[in-house]
Amino acid sequence: MKRRRAAAGLCLVLLLAACDRHGGSPANPVAAVANTEWHRKDLNAHIARWLAVSPLPSGMMEAGFDRTWHPLKQGVGDLTLHSRVVYTMLVGYEATGDARYLDAAKRGTDFLLASFQDPVNGGFYEIVDAQGTPRSMGKNAYGHAFALLALAHAARVTGEPKYKAAALQAWQDIRRGLREPGGGLRGSAPRDFAPTPLGTHSQNPVMHMFEALLALIDATGDPQVLADAREMGDFVVNQLMVGLPDGGAYIPEWFDAQWKPLQNGDGFTDLGHQFEWSHLLRSAEKRGLPAVYSGVADRLLKFAVANGYDEQEGGIFNRMSPMGDVDRNKFWWQQAEGMKAFLAAAERPEMARRYRDTLDLVDKEFLDRENGGWLFGSKETCAHGSCSAQQPDPYHLVSLDWLVLSSK
Numbered sequence: 001m002k003r004r005r006a007a008a009g010l011c012l013v014l015l016l017a018a019c020d021r022h023g024g025s026p027a028n029p030v031a032a033v034a035n036t037e038w039h040r041k042d043l044n045a046h047i048a049r050w051l052a053v054s055p056l057p058s059g060m061m062e063a064g065f066d067r068t069w070h071p072l073k074q075g076v077g078d079l080t081l082h083s084r085v086v087y088t089m090l091v092g093y094e095a096t097g098d099a100r101y102l103d104a105a106k107r108g109t110d111f112l113l114a115s116f117q118d119p120v121n122g123g124f125y126e127i128v129d130a131q132g133t134p135r136s137m138g139k140n141a142y143g144h145a146f147a148l149l150a151l152a153h154a155a156r157v158t159g160e161p162k163y164k165a166a167a168l169q170a171w172q173d174i175r176r177g178l179r180e181p182g183g184g185l186r187g188s189a190p191r192d193f194a195p196t197p198l199g200t201h202s203q204n205p206v207m208h209m210f211e212a213l214l215a216l217i218d219a220t221g222d223p224q225v226l227a228d229a230r231e232m233g234d235f236v237v238n239q240l241m242v243g244l245p246d247g248g249a250y251i252p253e254w255f256d257a258q259w260k261p262l263q264n265g266d267g268f269t270d271l272g273h274q275f276e277w278s279h280l281l282r283s284a285e286k287r288g289l290p291a292v293y294s295g296v297a298d299r300l301l302k303f304a305v306a307n308g309y310d311e312q313e314g315g316i317f318n319r320m321s322p323m324g325d326v327d328r329n330k331f332w333w334q335q336a337e338g339m340k341a342f343l344a345a346a347e348r349p350e351m352a353r354r355y356r357d358t359l360d361l362v363d364k365e366f367l368d369r370e371n372g373g374w375l376f377g378s379k380e381t382c383a384h385g386s387c388s389a390q391q392p393d394p395y396h397l398v399s400l401d402w403l404v405l406s407s408k
Contacts, residue, residue: 068371141188253267
């Protein structure tokens, strides 16, 4: 802990020095705090590995690999994972300028539109094979969020009108087929988006759809998209978020048909998602969304740190029950989202310290130095048998690294 305290002290000195130079808050607290070289090395390793193993000649992205990077399900494309790897290739091109990433991204985006997209009903199939034949024609809100994310980034990075048009059309299909009155999303639907009996809801597709809408605003500046993002954000803040007397707040994971939180053993609060919502809402203001979202982000971050952060060893815990019991397992994606939230508030020395301590944990316990990539969990988590032998897909990790490198 002495080394961590020293690192925290150094971080504070750097921040204060930045304040002195700029006459106030640091102009770029992320650049002042983040270990840029660590993230550059991590990003380059990830994108190079995924470029080598994921793109197929058809344009489909394979995304399931074991620890030694052998494919687990050859020739099967999942909408969520395919779209996440397309996003990774686009980041690879932005980060390096290497045309191989752009070529893979464009072929993957074209495959998304040619094979996953439903030409009759709109939207996207859940699963196709490498030849583009649908294996599951159902419509899934979570997968649609990542398809929209990939299309929005393809539109922005390439500047090609066909991708902008496709992204805007995808959102219209989602609006029509999956959005509920008031701002929520139904988790799944049949191929034709026909009404289905009301069931439970998850906040997770809503969160990632909000993320995709922020990317679509960046790509298009469309005022209707901005209004729709505002409606979805207001739904989360006013309907889903639970305020607490101490000023904190949280967003439960599961809800009933009327969007009321599930209780007892049927519901829980995902701690990583509190960090994820925090940095998403904090980034919304620069897209023209209400400044009040940053205040909400602070409330969520307060709860997340108090209940989901390990002040002794660094790192983000898994989840909390409605009774307040915390599952202290630490998995890969929570660490990435926690660090993004800390960096989004990096002008505060205590958040800068937590970023650095979590990065220390990741460097020691999550990097797979034998095979490459990240491990599923920390040493203690994996010792309990809670870790998969599969490679985590690159989305959370690449987005963390790119947040740092694009903030220079």
